[in-house]
Amino acid sequence: MAEFLEEKQIEVNKVPFIISKIPAVDAREIFSKYTSSNIPKVGEYEASEAVMLKMMTYVARVTPEGDNIRLTTKALVNNHVPDWETLVKLEWEMLKYNCSFFQNGKASDFLKSIARLAESKGTEMLVGLLGRLSPVGKPPSTN
Structure with missing residues (x-):
């Protein structure tokens, strides 16, 4: 140990x-x-x-x-x-x-960069799902 x-x-x-x-x-x-x-x-x-x-x-x-x-x-x-x-x-x-980058007020900068990355990945996943859930075709009839 x-x-x-x-x-x-x-x-x-x-x-x-x-x-x-x-x-x-x-x-x-x-x-x-x-x-x-x-x-x-x-x-x-x-x-x-x-x-x-x-x-x-x-x-x-x-x-x-x-x-x-x-x-x-x-x-x-x-x-x-x-x-x-x-x-x-x-x-x-x-x-x-x-980790020195978590000290002296720099933690919020690091966490903001992680949040941006998570947001980017989340958007990427949602756009991919949107394409699968919204098939291209004829719009529904209004009748």
Whole structure:
């Protein structure tokens, strides 16, 4: 199991966690896949979940007894992250801590570019569906 790099204790929804920097090669994989797997695609949830679980291996839950439990499996994430909203906020904290372009107000620029890409892909899909749903032919009779 990889060592935590530059650990930082944070609180998310009043729950203490330790987050860390992710080693270069793992970070490259995680953040490349994270952005592409979270752009809305039908049936692609598994890729999004897999990359989230890999990112969570660099997170630990601090228990009331002071133990640090690394979130290395889906079961550990489910047992030590109280709800999905906390999980999403924890993911966001990892993104901010590991990616400089999420800091200093640049996150909104990045998210705007993702939104533009999602809108473009959505428009592309709708135009394709429109062509299939609107067959060319005689207009209906007005009688």
